[in-house]
Amino acid sequence: MTSTTSKPLDTTRLYLRQPTEQDAEAISAIAGDWEVVRRLGRMPHPYMDTHYRFFLDHVVPNEPTWAILWRQTGSIIGVIGLKPDAEGESAELGYYIARNCWGRGFATEAARAVVQAGIGSLGYRRLKSGYHLDNPASGCVLMNVGFTVVGAGYISGLTTFREGIFKITQRRRPGFRERQI
Numbered sequence: 001m002t003s004t005t006s007k008p009l010d011t012t013r014l015y016l017r018q019p020t021e022q023d024a025e026a027i028s029a030i031a032g033d034w035e036v037v038r039r040l041g042r043m044p045h046p047y048m049d050t051h052y053r054f055f056l057d058h059v060v061p062n063e064p065t066w067a068i069l070w071r072q073t074g075s076i077i078g079v080i081g082l083k084p085d086a087e088g089e090s091a092e093l094g095y096y097i098a099r100n101c102w103g104r105g106f107a108t109e110a111a112r113a114v115v116q117a118g119i120g121s122l123g124y125r126r127l128k129s130g131y132h133l134d135n136p137a138s139g140c141v142l143m144n145v146g147f148t149v150v151g152a153g154y155i156s157g158l159t160t161f162r163e164g165i166f167k168i169t170q171r172r173r174p175g176f177r178e179r180q181i
Helices: 021-031 049-059 106-119 136-144
Strands: 014-017 065-070 075-084 090-097 126-132 148-155 164-172
Touching: 014 106, 021 049, 021 065, 021 075, 021 090, 065 106, 075 106, 090 106, 106 126, 106 136, 106 164, 126 136
Parallel strands: 090 126
Antiparallel strands: 014 065, 065 075, 075 090, 126 164, 148 164
């Protein structure tokens, strides 16, 4: 079984740390933007105070989760995390970035740090993720941090009108081989 602890992570431009009660306003503002959340499978919309409370009480303690802070401003610009599978051997990478920060490489920089922690100190054998076909930028983020496309599927999100075709990607720990059945 792997750890669900979110130790702080540092990158050149970002500081990643566990979300807190004090982050409610900033994270809720980002999560309340339909353009940010419309391609996320696990995000309700509209995003309300009760959703942030659920996030803090149930997601943060049980899944490695980080608030993404931009060092230049000290502002929260997104959230990133790993949702472990039932066996704890692999996890799903998910993230979102404030719309005014898109196109600057922040998602790639944060994802690179979390992927390294996920297959390193957190001990996951495999990470997976997905992206909607109408969000090729997210596909680029995943490819840039070493994921490869392994299939496609159909997803139905928590909000009406968010279903769509997406691509499934994965990244394995070096030297990891699937068990043969």
